[in-house]
Amino acid sequence: MPVILGIAVLNFILVHLAPGDAVDVLAGEAGSATPDYMRMLREKFGLDRPLPVQLVLYVKNLLLLDLGFSFRHNMPVLALILERLGPTLLLMGTVLVVSVGAGIVLGVLAAARPRSWRDTVISSLAVIFYATPLFWLGLMFIVAFSLKLNWFPATGMEDVAMLHTGVRRALDIAHHLVLPATTLALFYLALYTRLMRAAMLEQAGMDYVTAARAKGLPEGRITLHVVRNAVLPVVTMAGLQTGSLLGGSVVVESVFGWPGLGLLAFQSLFARDFNLLLGIFFLSACLVVIVNLLVDVAYTFLDPRIEVR
């Protein structure tokens, strides 16, 4: 909660850092707001009153989720963001599941025999993908898999013209999801693989492993014990990376034209609709806070020694 309040204050500071009048920023700086609306904004945010009063008014409005109006899209900012939230959550959820799942598997495989050729291949790929710019990887995927091979569509979330419904529509969306999700997932996959490998190696030297081996437990069972302990840092990292995942989705969505929050942010940059941009920033931060709470809950399932305060 203090984080959300902090973001609200930060937004206020940003509004005032922008060159020009605060009301221009709040109205979207598109020059398309009506004089009536501008006057209404001045009154609502008390722009002729001292700064502390303005701060309180601004923060109050934000916390009540009154994010203003986007003249570019002719819609209230909140409605606009909620409309675009679904596709982003779908993308982020897919990426999270794929990257954490595959990262754990690859990390275990690499750590099973350190310095074997399998470990070398997995670790090298992880280092390379960790250094790859997402937007470039996305563009190269489009060249290879859309333009040359024609396997996957290059842009959008579904073929609206096909008027698919039900299962057909879900399959169509899944087909469109492959490239953007893979692009975004590879970076995090690299991160989690490296983390999982390091955690597995660290856990392998622990006393409980020696004890398990001494009492004659089969290697497969021992690995299961080790995995359960090694997963904890990966889950922590996955929670910490939510914010970065949102940032990555801005880039990936604008490459693939995926109609989510990221693309909306990209479009608002071009329209110089800063109020919309600040609204996206605010709600994204709220999303991160919520995900972190969920991660804390997930923690208690993974490690019963930890209690929810």
Place this chain on the structure above:
Amino acid sequence: MRDVWRRLGQHRGALFGLGVVVVVVTLAVAADVLFPGDPFRMAGEPLSRPLDRFLLGTDMLGRDVAAGIAHGARTSLLIGVVATLVAVTLGMVIGGLAGYYGGLVDDVLMRVTEFFQTIPTFLFAIVLVAILSPSTRTTVVAIAVVTWPPVARLVRGEFMTMRSREFVQACVALGMSDRRVIVRQILPNCLSPVVVTGSLMVANAILVESALAFLGLGDPNVMSWGFMIGSGRTFLRTAWWLCAIPGAAILLTVLAINLLGEGLNDALNPRLRPR
């Protein structure tokens, strides 16, 4: 110090990284000699293929791609290094104060650090650059503002352990001023992990800078790799190498810096090496 070099020399990845970094730095320094004049200037016919008349071809406005790569190297390295220096300084000041004084100072500063770690960093960088209007300076500021927290945490941890060490206690007992203890005694002792983190941060800063430039948030008067990819994007169908070449440059540079940073880590902290 000799040991450090020896250990670095045994690290194959680090040697490769060092080699690539030397090449990129040379390219950046020699950009004006190798490709004199404005990299935005029209050099020849538009969209000529690589190895045809120009080494790496020309883009849709007839700009020499090779010249863009060389001048872009300068932008990427400059922004990467300066932003990291700013972020490391900021992180050291905040982490150092929090770790040395502890108590209320620590509580407040760590809350602030946590706050900056929770907010979506790349989005924050976008918002900052967009609102302050894009330029090299705002890019540096934005990257520094979003990357300092890990340094602060690291330095805080080092300071907290150093604080209770005997040599520090002795200095305090001798009546040395806080500033002298912090700057002359503790700081030099926690520099090696900061150097390692800093080198990895340069790589990250280059990635962030290129992503910002790709989104159209770069300095419009400065050539950069991200800008080249962003502008070549519309010609993906006919001239995919316009995007491929600068992207490969980013990948190679970032990879090299990461490998070098890991090598430095192994060389500077041989005891911490888990394998």
